[in-house]
Amino acid sequence: MRMAHAVDVRIRNDISDMGIVRDTLDNLAREFRIPGRALAQLQVALDEAVSNVIKYSWDDGGQHEFLVRITVQPDRVDLEIFDDGREFDPVTTLLPHHAPQGRRPRPGGLGIHLINKLVDRFAYERIDGRNHTTLSKTCEVGIAVQRSEK
């Protein structure tokens, strides 16, 4: 049976920490030969989901840490975010980004709209006072996973 490979990254609610999760996904993509188009789409979805948590989960101005887990499965990549910020379900929250007729749109909600378009599964749960957001994208994963077969 093929194995999954998971990496946990703990980052602060500081936008400069985005680079840590971005580079982790890049490294996994190289190791497991995730195709370029899928990687670009995963990077956009990851940026939207993680930057939302950084910007909106806490409003006390303090420093907080949260967990991002990237799991490479034989046929997909899962991105999970666990944070103890305020309850927010991005999946059912509709934030229309369409402008009134004749006006240029402001992309409020565009990030969530893009996530919905880019991944195959976008799920949210509130568990024990923590937000758990999952994004899954089906894609062909290369030989490194197969090498780890037991």
Place this chain on the structure above:
Amino acid sequence: MNALTIGQTRAGSVCIVTLSGRIDSTSASDVMAELKRLISSGEKSILVDLGAVLYLTSAAFRALLVATDEAERKAAKLALCNLAGHVRELFEMGGLLDVFAIHNSREEALKQLAGPRAP
């Protein structure tokens, strides 16, 4: 790795801004700052070449929308060119292809931007 780089060249009256790498939540503000700087310095025709961009996020779209609005306020023109592959796909997904002045190539864009202004 693949950090955003912003280059600038000139073709006659058109200022060409070449973006390459990723434009995401950490780098979109650099794009907005550069475009706003050019507009406030009096540039009237700005062409943003996205041909070497790996991907862009909603923060990047916001930067381009704000810059386009700012250009209009200053009676300047801002256009985009060379949207290829998954960059074009992201514009499509966001429903943003009709929101900007988009040209297939730099040459086509320059003809439009450098052409005579409407009376």
